[in-house]
Amino acid sequence: MNKTVTINISGIIFHIEEDAYEKLSKYLASIKALFNKADGGNEIMSDIEARIAEMLQGKISAAKQVVLMIDVDFVIDNMGKPEEFVSEAAEAGDPLADDAYETQGSPVRRLFRDGDNKVIGGVCSGIGHYFGIDPVWLRIALLLLFFFAGSGFLLYLILWIAIPEAKTTADKLMMKGEKADINNISKAVKEEAEQLKKRMEKYGKDFSKASRRGAPRNAAEKTADFLADVFTGIGRVLLKIFGVAMVIIGLLLFLALFGLESGMTALPTNIEGQEWINLMLLDGKDFYIGLIGIALFLGIPVIMLVYFGIRILFKLRYGNRWINLTAGLIWLVGLAMLMYIAARTSQDFAKVAKLRETVQVQAADTLILKMNEVWVNYGELEISDKDEEGERHYYRGHKTGYVIGKHDQVKYLLGNASMNVIKSQTGKTELVIVKEARGGSKDMAKLRAKHIAYTVSQTGNTLMFDDLFRVNSLDKFRGQDVTAILKIPVGTVIYLDKSLESLIYDIENVTNTYDGDMINRRWQMTEEGLKCVDCEGLISVKDHLNGVSNDDSDDEVNINVNGVNINAKDASIKVDSNGVDIHSKESKVTIDKHGVHVDTKSHK
Amino acid sequence: MVNSENTKAQMRKGVLELCILSILSQGDAYPTEIIEKLKETKLVVVEGTLYPLLTRLKNTGLLTYRWEESTSGPPRKYYMLTEIGTTYLRELQLSWAELVEAVNKTIQPKN
Numbered sequence A: 001m002n003k004t005v006t007i008n009i010s011g012i013i014f015h016i017e018e019d020a021y022e023k024l025s026k027y028l029a030s031i032k033a034l035f036n037k038a039d040g041g042n043e044i045m046s047d048i049e050a051r052i053a054e055m056l057q058g059k060i061s062a063a064k065q066v067v068l069m070i071d072v073d074f075v076i077d078n079m080g081k082p083e084e085f086v087s088e089a090a091e092a093g094d095p096l097a098d099d100a101y102e103t104q105g106s107p108v109r110r111l112f113r114d115g116d117n118k119v120i121g122g123v124c125s126g127i128g129h130y131f132g133i134d135p136v137w138l139r140i141a142l143l144l145l146f147f148f149a150g151s152g153f154l155l156y157l158i159l160w161i162a163i164p165e166a167k168t169t170a171d172k173l174m175m176k177g178e179k180a181d182i183n184n185i186s187k188a189v190k191e192e193a194e195q196l197k198k199r200m201e202k203y204g205k206d207f208s209k210a211s212r213r214g215a216p217r218n219a220a221e222k223t224a225d226f227l228a229d230v231f232t233g234i235g236r237v238l239l240k241i242f243g244v245a246m247v248i249i250g251l252l253l254f255l256a257l258f259g260l261e262s263g264m265t266a267l268p269t270n271i272e273g274q275e276w277i278n279l280m281l282l283d284g285k286d287f288y289i290g291l292i293g294i295a296l297f298l299g300i301p302v303i304m305l306v307y308f309g310i311r312i313l314f315k316l317r318y319g320n321r322w323i324n325l326t327a328g329l330i331w332l333v334g335l336a337m338l339m340y341i342a343a344r345t346s347q348d349f350a351k352v353a354k355l356r357e358t359v360q361v362q363a364a365d366t367l368i369l370k371m372n373e374v375w376v377n378y379g380e381l382e383i384s385d386k387d388e389e390g391e392r393h394y395y396r397g398h399k400t401g402y403v404i405g406k407h408d409q410v411k412y413l414l415g416n417a418s419m420n421v422i423k424s425q426t427g428k429t430e431l432v433i434v435k436e437a438r439g440g441s442k443d444m445a446k447l448r449a450k451h452i453a454y455t456v457s458q459t460g461n462t463l464m465f466d467d468l469f470r471v472n473s474l475d476k477f478r479g480q481d482v483t484a485i486l487k488i489p490v491g492t493v494i495y496l497d498k499s500l501e502s503l504i505y506d507i508e509n510v511t512n513t514y515d516g517d518m519i520n521r522r523w524q525m526t527e528e529g530l531k532c533v534d535c536e537g538l539i540s541v542k543d544h545l546n547g548v549s550n551d552d553s554d555d556e557v558n559i560n561v562n563g564v565n566i567n568a569k570d571a572s573i574k575v576d577s578n579g580v581d582i583h584s585k586e587s588k589v590t591i592d593k594h595g596v597h598v599d600t601k602s603h604k
Numbered sequence B: 001m002v003n004s005e006n007t008k009a010q011m012r013k014g015v016l017e018l019c020i021l022s023i024l025s026q027g028d029a030y031p032t033e034i035i036e037k038l039k040e041t042k043l044v045v046v047e048g049t050l051y052p053l054l055t056r057l058k059n060t061g062l063l064t065y066r067w068e069e070s071t072s073g074p075p076r077k078y079y080m081l082t083e084i085g086t087t088y089l090r091e092l093q094l095s096w097a098e099l100v101e102a103v104n105k106t107i108q109p110k111n
Helices: A018-035 A041-057 A069-079 A082-091 A095-105 A123-131 A135-146 A151-162 A169-175 A182-207 A219-262 A271-280 A285-313 A321-347 A442-450 A498-502 A541-545 A550-554 B005-014 B016-025 B031-040 B047-060 B083-107
Strands: A004-009 A012-017 A351-360 A366-372 A402-407 A410-416 A418-423 A430-439 A456-459 A462-466 A468-472 A481-488 A493-496 A521-525 A530-532 A557-560 A563-567 A572-576 A579-583 A587-592 A595-600 B063-068 B076-081
Touching: A004 A018, A004 A041, A012 A018, A012 A041, A018 A041, A018 A069, A018 A082, A041 A069, A041 B031, A041 B047, A041 B076, A069 B047, A082 B047, A123 A135, A123 A151, A123 A169, A135 A151, A151 A285, A182 A219, A219 A285, A285 A321, A351 A442, A366 A481, A366 A498, A418 A521, A430 A442, B005 B016, B016 B031, B016 B047, B016 B076, B016 B083, B031 B047, B031 B076, B047 B063, B076 B083
Parallel strands: A366 A462, A366 A493, A418 A481
Antiparallel strands: A004 A012, A351 A430, A402 A410, A410 A468, A430 A481, A456 A462, A493 A521, A521 A530, A557 A563, A563 A572, A572 A579, A579 A587, A587 A595, B063 B076
């Protein structure tokens, strides 16, 4: 027993078996689609339907009341398949058929390059057809992009490779096919939804009965089929979205990359990033290899991203197999270049050299140690710890790291130096400046070390230590470092100014006081090491580590037989046997045996 | 062996219009009859080809039709030549004769 459907063709009622109905439906739909837009299409359609009805009536009798599959096959054989009569009529020069073919034959418009209307490669013409806009606009847009780090050129190249040229007549028709405007898109979406609905309905029906069409599929197989269909549908949508995302991200990344390389960019870049590349890499051909290597290594994935994004978006299936291979190879070349550069560069770091310069220091009972802000008066210095007014903020703890500074159009690499104070073995007060650098050979390393500029100056009994050492950028960044070691004999007292906080590094002392606590105090060198002279109320290291803030000790007021010591947050007053020392944020006054020194921001 | 079916089909398609008009000049007919007559002379096309062609010829004014009731189905269209159609047919027949002569001369070897 089978299910039948009741239909009417050309006003005649037929009972037709379900599967036969499906086939007939599809057949009629395909013919209808063919003549849909043709002149007099309706008339043709009804003529054909009338004939079909006539044919089918011949197949029905009292004994056989239902139209079966073989009957439908008979109809199709005689009437012909749509492809058959369209092409025949077209060959006979039937303009009607031509129209039908041209205006409908092609499904939704597809993206091709127009080889017949090309300026260079037909890219703009092709895209113009697809979106229905004049190619002129696209050419202008591409030209503008060209000025944006030449990205227009690369984009054109990608499009040229990705989009196939319309070679066959079918291609050319699809290129100009049914317009892909909003209506059609929504129609296409609706059709997809309808299909999905029908599939779901059919699934519901099939699930409860065995199909006669082929080997009966059990419930599990049917569910799998159904899910596959649904997910394919969803997948198609997701794929589209993915395609768009890929193209956009790819283009943005490309712009960013190109900007980084050429310095010409619309996005905010870190100028220092480019500088670092200059400083790290070797000169000459190695530099360019490095640059190209980076470009290929990062660029190729980005380009492929855009390429695949475009392919997905416009359903371009004729992918050139060679493209993937070539892109992969070029990327590997880029990788090889980078690895080569990495090896070569690290080679230049292989050997280390330390130069020790000993500078004589005028001895004194008490030496005042301060930090000198190098180049604080020179404008274009990009030291990140300066605020808008150019004020340096004091740090807690030793400062490391490098920075790039420019002076008189020359660029320099600046690094943070370190300072230490130890006992002099010779009884003399002396300063040892240790300059360290690296290079491919010991000689190269030594040379670089020699090129480091660092100054410690003495005025009376005040020693000014530069905070930064300077390296000529031609020497490149090769692990340069400077440590200034002050050696003092037993008995000498030093006063560590607050400014030294970022410079000193783990100065050994008897009480194991933390560096941060050592500043603003006097220390005397004893046989055992540095001992604090005016540390009344000093917080112990333990307390400090437990989070008892140093601010407390800075807030301290200390008046005793040695003098007055008042520490506020950004100011301090010290009165002792050496004189008066008053610090505040914007100024300082020092009165000692040399006289009165007043330092303000404008008055140095 | 290179398939010659395509070329043969091309040749047939080229003369379809002429044949249909000729058949109709011998008497009114409806599409199925026309197909039968074509089959008799071994000129085979599928029915579907006929309908758009007939409609076009009608729209161009070469043919016209009348309705006839049928016992075995829906009413049928009986086609016939118009005056213009007859003139047009004569022209086609003339050019066909010329064509045949020219082709025969070309394919017959000259001695």
